[in-house]
Amino acid sequence: MKAEIVSTDYFDQEAIRLPDYKVGRVPYGHGRSYIRLVDGTIETPFRLYTSLTTAINTCAPMNQGLLEWNVKHGLKEAGRLLKIAQHYGTLLHVLIGDFLMIGGLNLDELDERVQGYLSTHEFWEPECAEWATNLKYDMVAFAQFCSDYNVKPLGIEYVLLSDRFGYGTPIDLVCKMDVPVPGFYGGTYKSGEKKGQPKQTTERITKTVIINFKSGRHGFYPNNGIQAIAEKMLWEENFPEIALEGAYNWSPKEWKITPSYNLKDWVGEVSETEVEHIMGLAKIRFGEQAMEKEYLSVSGMIYRGKEPACVSKIGIEEYCRKNFSVLLS
16 A cells, blocks of 8 residues: 555646645555645544545446446456556546646657656556557547637646545546537528527537546446546535536547547536435445554564564554655655
8 A cells, every 4th residue: 555645737826726735645455545634734533535436436336338348358358458448548648638738749759658658657568569559549639629629727637525425536627618509699590481580509608617538439438427427516515616517528539530539528417416325325335444444564673583573553544644744744
């Protein structure tokens, strides 16, 4: 287990603000939790906030298509392919963040970026040989999306915690973008039976939204919608003065000539009540158990001929206070 402080990558200081706390992350087992750091110390009383993805994976059923994919490949191969996809998705997120913050990306440097990532993470599978090419297509698709919707980033990897529901997560992107909205904007029919009657047209309306990026080209699963709406709720809990008008997923498509992508707004399709129930169940299945978890502490001197007396158990609170005091010093 490794304790670490997670920080927001970027925010527009003229448009939004950071929360009045920092966030620490504690991964262990098959999940991870967050803690709140206030004024250079862990909040009192001590509290764990379940990772949003851990909560959803713990409580929401696996999508049928994803279940069939796991059955098709078998447990071992599915695990290998999932790990490849997770690493690829992480690198794609990094490149998207760089593109948004810098305002551009040199596609000719992607081979070097891929090799650097693989070396840093000591990871390699045969499929990684195609990453640089795939990333070029995916990043061109993202650049096309930003042009189509006039995307203006407000926050990137924006880390927040929910007091109300006890979860936390980084939000991939908070932005303003121009969304085509059908409506009646004063246009009328010029001829025919409906001449002079109001005519529905489409205009682009600037909205403040959040976007969660996915690297898979297949589209989106229902659980992606749960995540998007939960992130919208998280943002509005922390910043009620900045209402969101959309909770989107974006992913690249497979394309050869014209850059294309998937984009979906989940507002109206997933209810906040469903998210509330999932978070309540996650508290029982993961959050409460996480608070009871103990870790081995092995330190001090050992001597030949004497029984070791340097092994003890510590709880999660002691572990966090010990490790984060070092990180915060």
